Amino acid sequence: GAGVSQSPSNKVTEKGKDVELRCDPISGHTALYWYRQSLGQGLEFLIYFQGNSAPDKSGLPSDRFSAERTGGSVSTLTIQRTQQEDSAVYLCASSSNRDSYEQYFGPGTRLTVT
Amino acid sequence: GNSVTQMEGPVTLSEEAFLTINCTYTATGYPSLFWYVQYPGEGLQLLLKATKADDKGSNKGFEATYRKETTSFHLEKGSVQVSDSAVYFCALSALSGNTPLVFGKGTRLSVIA
Secondary structure, three states: OOOOEEEOOOOEOOOOOOEEEEEEEOOOOOOOEEEEEEEEEEEEEEEEEEOHHHOOOOOOOOOOOEEEEEEOHHHHOOOOOOOOHOOOOEEEEEEEEHOOOOOOOOEEEEEEEE | OEEEEEEEOOOEEOOOOOOOOOOEEEEOOOOOEEEEEEOOOOEEEOOOOOOOOOOEEEEEEEEEOOOOOOOOEEEEEOOOHHOOOOOEEOOOOOOOOOOOOOOOEEEEEHHHH
């Protein structure tokens, strides 16, 4: 079946602009995660959605970052007023008890802030 | 808080050499432990996992044993191949079920023929 997809694959934006990154999880997966992969910082958890529960936002680095998940499926990560330190690869993953909770990762969106 | 520490890379080995990538963790309770691999140009994928103490995870010739007494989950392979060249991430999940992963910083492995 289809895996996790993300769009765009690459995004270049100017400092100060807002960006939206999209994630389509595996159909039927109840949990969706956003992570950030940057040089020197490794992989950092950002935010996590589980079913209809309130999201766990504990990993968001600032209030410029937000995410929503519509209809329990597609998710959008929004970064407002981008800064150069936001440059990273943003990874989305989804999981389900059907797959022993294994997290399946998308290919990521490479964000470059100039 | 929960954390994972893995050996700094890069690691360069000749084909058929023995591989060890060290990983230690700090966590409350009984976490599940994972190794993920990221091949060049590809997404992150699960390599192996262990969910309780003394469990051994294995896949593609790689092994790792969950050692609670040393809070470690070292990755080993007896004979590496060029195709094993990738970045390897150790990770933990503090709770069972759908919970976020805490990752180490990754170790880049290059295997030369």
